[in-house]
Amino acid sequence: MKLAEESFLTNDFLRQLMNVGEVDILVGLPTHNNAKTVGSIVHAIQSGILREFPRQRAVIINADGGSRDGTPELVTGVSIDDVRPASNLRTLRTLHSISTKYASSSPLSSGVAFRTILAAAELLRAKACVVLSPESENIEPEWLSKLLRPIFDDGVDLVTPTYRRHKFEGLLITNLLYPMTRALYGLRIREAYSPEFGFSGRLGSQFLAKNVWNDGPEGASIELRFTLAAIAGRCRISQSFLGEKNHVERRAADLVPALRQTVGTLFSALEPDFPMWSTVADSQVVPTAGADHEVLLDALRINRKRSREMFSTGVAELESVFQSILSPSTLAELQRIARLGEAGFRYPPELWARTVYEFAATYQKSVISRDHIIQALAPLFRGRVFTFLMENRNASADDVENNIESLCLEFERLKPYLLQIWK
Numbered sequence: 001m002k003l004a005e006e007s008f009l010t011n012d013f014l015r016q017l018m019n020v021g022e023v024d025i026l027v028g029l030p031t032h033n034n035a036k037t038v039g040s041i042v043h044a045i046q047s048g049i050l051r052e053f054p055r056q057r058a059v060i061i062n063a064d065g066g067s068r069d070g071t072p073e074l075v076t077g078v079s080i081d082d083v084r085p086a087s088n089l090r091t092l093r094t095l096h097s098i099s100t101k102y103a104s105s106s107p108l109s110s111g112v113a114f115r116t117i118l119a120a121a122e123l124l125r126a127k128a129c130v131v132l133s134p135e136s137e138n139i140e141p142e143w144l145s146k147l148l149r150p151i152f153d154d155g156v157d158l159v160t161p162t163y164r165r166h167k168f169e170g171l172l173i174t175n176l177l178y179p180m181t182r183a184l185y186g187l188r189i190r191e192a193y194s195p196e197f198g199f200s201g202r203l204g205s206q207f208l209a210k211n212v213w214n215d216g217p218e219g220a221s222i223e224l225r226f227t228l229a230a231i232a233g234r235c236r237i238s239q240s241f242l243g244e245k246n247h248v249e250r251r252a253a254d255l256v257p258a259l260r261q262t263v264g265t266l267f268s269a270l271e272p273d274f275p276m277w278s279t280v281a282d283s284q285v286v287p288t289a290g291a292d293h294e295v296l297l298d299a300l301r302i303n304r305k306r307s308r309e310m311f312s313t314g315v316a317e318l319e320s321v322f323q324s325i326l327s328p329s330t331l332a333e334l335q336r337i338a339r340l341g342e343a344g345f346r347y348p349p350e351l352w353a354r355t356v357y358e359f360a361a362t363y364q365k366s367v368i369s370r371d372h373i374i375q376a377l378a379p380l381f382r383g384r385v386f387t388f389l390m391e392n393r394n395a396s397a398d399d400v401e402n403n404i405e406s407l408c409l410e411f412e413r414l415k416p417y418l419l420q421i422w423k
Contacts, residue, residue: 009119013100017123020096024056025049025148026126026201030113032065034134035074041132041139042078042097048144049095061120062099063113071134072099111222118208126201128152131223133195138246146240146289147198157235159198160227160286162190163245164294167392167400168302170245171385174404177224177262180356183411184270184418185231186280190239190293193224193262203235221261228269232276241290255378264374267363278419283412295397307386308345312338314379321376325362330354334380347380347387349410355380356411357418364422 027045031038042060049058062075076097098120102112114131121129128151132139150156173191181192207229230237270277286292315322315338322331333351340346356377363373392400 016098017120020059022125023059024127025053025058026121026129027060028117028131029062031062031071031134033067033069035069035071037137038071038134039074039078042075044139044141048141051141052145059096061117063116064099064101066101075099114222118204121201121204122208129204130198136246143242150238151198151200156238157200157203158230158237160189160191160239161194161196161242162239162292164243165245166296166300168300175384175388179408179411182283182408183415184277186283187231187286188283189286192227193221221265224265232273237286239286239288256375259374259378267360271364295400304386304389307382311379311383318376324368326358330358347383349407352384353411353414361421
């Protein structure tokens with residue numbers, strides 16, 4: 001096992017790693033009070049290893065943020081012997097399971113957990129790694145193979161998931177993250193921000209060496225930064241279809257923290273990555289095992305009226321802030337549509353792409369507080385969401401995808417505008 005100075009790891013954790021020795025597969029499981037779901041997830045992990053990787057040396061690394069519900073004990077206490085009778089399979093190797101705690105006062109400390117997982121992977125010389133979310137109740141054993149096989153068999157460095165989602169789920173991804181990352185970084189990665197992904201030990205070590213842990217906005221999404229670093233580093237990337245993604249209810253008040261984690265992270269990456277994305281002219285398809293998306297059309301109750309009202313109120317109350325962020329023509333157009341009734345309201349793709357790009361350029365220049373910039377984007381995003389909901393309320397799966405594609409193409413078409421206002 002490779003020895004390295006990792007001062008943020010406890011001595012007890014380092015001793016446990018040394019007892020494990022080198023491994024082929026590392027499964028990272030960041031947790032924080034996930035006792036309700038973690039047992040079934042560990043069973044799924046063990047079943048996946050028994051079925052697909054019986055000859056590989058494997059370890060589960062649980063990085064726990066101070067759970068008080070017995071989560072770590074559930075992770076380390078689940079025996080692989082409980083899984084063997086159901087699978088009728090046996091592994092030729094010992095499956096180790098290790099848990100370590102780190103001080104956490106915030107559920108946004110995913111960076112600490114991921115750093116712990118990466119350090120363990122480097123010390124154990126893991127060839128392939130996978131990170132799974134403890135909040136996903138529908139993790140299947142097949143997910144391990146889908147996220148790890150491309151790394152073992154094809155030399156891929158990063159495997160991101162694709163999912164089956166309701167057409168109105170993941171609106172921050174479909175209306176902002178996917179169009180913008182695709183336009184700027186040049187790869188059509190549907191889920192650049194996901195808590196489930198696979199990566200090579202080589203990529204993990206490269207990212208760990210960058211020492212980015214104190215950079216970026218508070219609560220930054222380390223998963224998104226990891227994906228962007230892989231793209232900027234010209235690593236081999238592929239996608240694997242995992243099936244249905246559990247829908248997690250979000251209150252309207254959760255939007256600003258979500259924007260900080262995702263859009264704030266993306267905006268922060270644009271300046272150091274400028275030499276790379278500024279030269280990208282178009283977008284390329286990413287190799288994908290299975291579907292690159294699937295859309296569910298069943299009924300889903302969403303308060304559209306509230307989104308439009310919050311947009312109109314925000315445009316009026318934040319006028320002085322928007323004057324520091326937006327061009328006069330963009331602000332004037334937003335003020336015009338804010339006065340429209342529900343029937344005539346529309347926040348078109350061209351105006352939305354121009355809005356986001358002006359926010360990104362202002363964020364880079366730090367004209368006002370960066371956190372205030374992210375907060376100011378929230379009511380405008382709600383206006384865009386209202387338009388997306390209205391345009392797609394009776395749409396087929398193909399219609400929804402065509403509308404998302406049109407938005408992506410608008411972000412690509414207007415990329416020269418971002419370059420023009422960047423500096």
